[in-house]
Amino acid sequence: MKILIIYGSLEGQTGKIARFMENLLQKDSHEVILANANDHPPVPNAFDALLIGSSIHFNSYNPLIKRYVNDNIEELNRRVAGFFSVSMAIVSNLQEKHQEVNQLTQQFLTDTGWHTDNVWHIEGALKFTKYDYLKKIMMRSIAQNDIGPIDINKDYEYTDWKKVKDHVSQFSNLLKTKFHGQT
Template sequence: MKNILLIFSSVHGQTRKITEQLAQQLRSLGNTVVVADIKAPPALDEFDKIIIGASIRHGKHNPLVFEFIERHQALLNQKVNGFFSVSLVARKPQKNTPETNPYMQAFLAKTSWQPQLLQVFGGNLNYQGYNAMDRNIIRFIMWITKGPTDPMTKVEYTDWQKVQEFGQLIHQA
C-alpha cells in the first residue's frame, strides 16, 4: 500500500476532524498515513500521496496554505496530490462541488497548482464555540445567506458519506 500525508489547516477543528476521518479510513485500507498541521509538516519526499485540507475563515483560506503550496509545488506535482476545502457555504446543494463552490474556484484561481483530486465539504456551525466577533460575523453571513442565526445553533453540515467517497478516491489514485 501507499505512504500518505494528510495536511490540514483548521480554525475551529472541523477540517482536522475530516482529516482524521480520512486517515482512519485510509489506514483501514492498509495504507500508512501521517496527519500533520500545515504549521508543522514533515519532510514531504517520503510520501507517495499528499492531500491538503483547508477551512475557510472570513471568506478566505489561510495564507499558510498558499505559502506551503508555493514552496512545495514542484514536489506536489511529482506525487499523487489533492485538495479539499471546508466551508459553511458548501452546506448548500448548489455550492457543494468543486465546480460550483466559490471558495474552491477562488483557491484554484489564486494558485498555479492544479490538484489531481478535489472536493469540498460542509463545515460545522457552532455559535457557542466562536468568540464574540466571529459569532456576529457568521450570524450576519448566515442571515444574508438564509442560514440559521439562533446563537444556540450547533449543526454539523459535513456529509460523512462524501468524505468516505473522497477517501476511496485517495486510496485508488
Template sequence: MKTLILYASVHGHTQLICERLQTQLQAMGDDVTLAALATAPALSGFDKVLIGGSIRHGKHQAALVSYMRQHQAALEQKVCGFFSVSLVARKPGKNTPTTNAYMQAFLKQIEWQPPILEVLGGRLNYPGLGTMDRNIIRFIMWMTKGPTAPDTDITFTDWDKVSALAKRFHQAR
C-alpha cells in the same frame, strides 16, 4: 505506499475530517501520517499527499497558500489531493470544486491544480466563536438563509462524501 495528510484548521473541524480520512485510508491498508501544516514533515518520505484547508474570513489561510506554492514541484511528483472546508459548501451549486468560489480562488492563488479536488461543508458552532466572529457569521447566515440561532452547533459535512474522497484517494496511483 506512504500517505501524508496535512491540514490547516482554525477551529478543529478540518482536523476532524482529516482524522476520519486517516482512519478510513488505514482501514484500506494505507500507511498514513497525519500532521498539522505547521508541523509538516519532509515530503520526500511520502508517495501521496492529501491536504485539507478551511475557510476563514472568506479565504484559505496564507500559510496554506505559501506551503502549496513553496512545495509545488515536489507535490506535482506525487499523487496529490486538496480539499476545502467551508460553510458555503453546505449549499447545492457551491459544493463542488468547479462551482465553489473559494476553491476556484485558491487554485488561482497557487497557480496549479492538484489532480484530486473536493469541497466539503464545515461546522457552524456559534457557542465556540468569539463575539465578533459569531455576529459576522450570523449576519452572513441571515443573508444566505442559514441558521442564525446563537446556540446553533451543526455540522454540514457530508460524511459519505468524505468516505468517497478516501476511496478515490486510496485508488489513485
C-alpha cells in the same frame, strides 16, 4: 502507500475531517501521517501521496497551507495529491456561493502553481461555542441568509461524511491502481 495529510483549521472542523480521512486510509492498509499546518509539517519527499486541506475564512484559505504548497510545489506536482476545501458556502442552496468557492479554489491552485485533479469541496460547521460574541452575530447573520434560523448557543455540523468517505475511497483506489495495478 505512505500518505501525508496536512490540514489548516481555525475552529477544528477541517482537522476533524482530516482525522476521519486518516482513519479511512489506515483501514485501507495505508500508512498515514497526519500533520497540522501550525506544527511545521514534514516535506512531501518521503511520501507516495498527499492530501492537503484548508478551511475558507473571509474568502481566503489558511496562509500556512498556501505557504506549504508554495514551498513544496515541485514535489507536490510530482506526486498523487489532492486538495480538500472546507467551507460553509458549499452548504448554501445558492449556486453563486458554489461558484465563488470554485473560483477561490481555482485562484489558489493558479497562484500556487499546483496541478491536481483531485479537488474536493466539503461542507464545514458553525462552531458558535468557539466564537467570540461579535463573530457569533456576524456568522449568524451570514448563515441565516443561506440556512435559516440559527441559535448562536450551539454548534452546527454540516459535513457530509458519506461524501468524504466516497472521495477518500476513490483516492485510495487511484493509489492502488497507480502503484500496484489493482483495484
